[in-house]
Amino acid sequence: MEWTDEAIVLDSRKHGETGTIVTLLTPTHGRHAGLVYGGTGSKSRGLYQPGNQIRATWRGRLAEHLGSFTAEMVTPHAALLLDDALKLEGLLAACAVAEGALPEREPHAAVFIGFQALLLAMDSPGWPAIYIKLELGLLRELGFGLDLESCVVTGETEGLAFVSPRTGRAVTTAAAAPYKEKLLRLPPFLLRGASLEDVPVADWLDGLALSAHFLERHVFWPHNKTLPASRTRFVDRLAGSATISGNPTA
């Protein structure tokens, strides 16, 4: 058995003395693990850093075997972000969330495309918004998408400002008034057609709290897992950053 596909490295961990077990996100084979012979060597170590985009070939005797990977670099995203603490945390958080949330060997092309969009957006000031959209897209792919199109109470499409933590559906400010404290804030940049530019940091944090709630509730907690520590560090760092690449503070 053999296939070749574009891939994003999600994780790489040592196996034995010289090998590594690498987990990749591919458009047609989903999250797929495989052994890399000599993966700890100087030639392979840099290639299999989380976040790197590679072209990988998987070989195995049977489809259900772990199999092995060989690969060549497409874009060394990890190396380009090593210097930037926030972006590096964001990249690792995205890798860890995808690694923890996606089932193995189940194709989710939309998640791959979303991840690619995040990697390409890393140079733009609004990249945390893309990160949040990736997490919401991940939820949608797993069957837990939020309905942010209209109010769950009134059916209105204007004035949406909250999300029900139980149903994942949007609520207008007026309809939310009696239960405001119990609802999650819906940042305006998540509404259809909203601009991702000049988003205040507070809105990003609201977006991250929104996706964290549903990721925990539907994806991580049912498997007795918590959100990855790297995601928590990313949120902490984002909350602590006064400005990000010129973005306005809240």
Added chain:
Amino acid sequence: MTGPEIDRLIQLLARLPGLGPRSARRVALHLLKRREVLLQPLAAAMTDAAEKVQPCSQCGNLDTIDPCAICADPRRDPSIICVVEEVADLWALERARIFAGRYHVLGGTLSALDGVGPEDLNIGPLLGRARQAAVREVVIATNATTDGQTTAHYLTDRLADCDVSVTRLAYGVPVGGELDYLDDGTLAAALKARRAF
């Protein structure tokens, strides 16, 4: 074929890095053939090391004395601390004889997937050392991997309220390296970290 003593020796040797069951058998045979010149001195050296070698209470280095020889050396510059992931990294820097300051061994890196958090690393004592009046600079020499650099950024944040300058090792082209043979990641990092001539 062999007695339980030899089997046990082979089993233990096979657990060492670089040795499998076959090479462990070869090593065991080699040791047994050279009992006086190799096996007994090796056994004595290992017993000695097991009894005397311990982690330094200041930096985490391994030595027979506490504080270790590096921490106790008055010729070493006490104003600069180099933070490394493991003792092997400290030994690598010592081999190069380019650093005359003191060290601090973290004992690993932050890793979400392996469940290693800040509380699992030797960070508290580093902060204590960095707050000492004599310390002026902390060089973070963690590996140029995503986990290594995440740890470096985390340490930089934690050291922000200490009155020290925090520096890190440069990324780039190794001495003797030819661009044609370098991996894309190293080239990208080297180009990004370029500086004025």
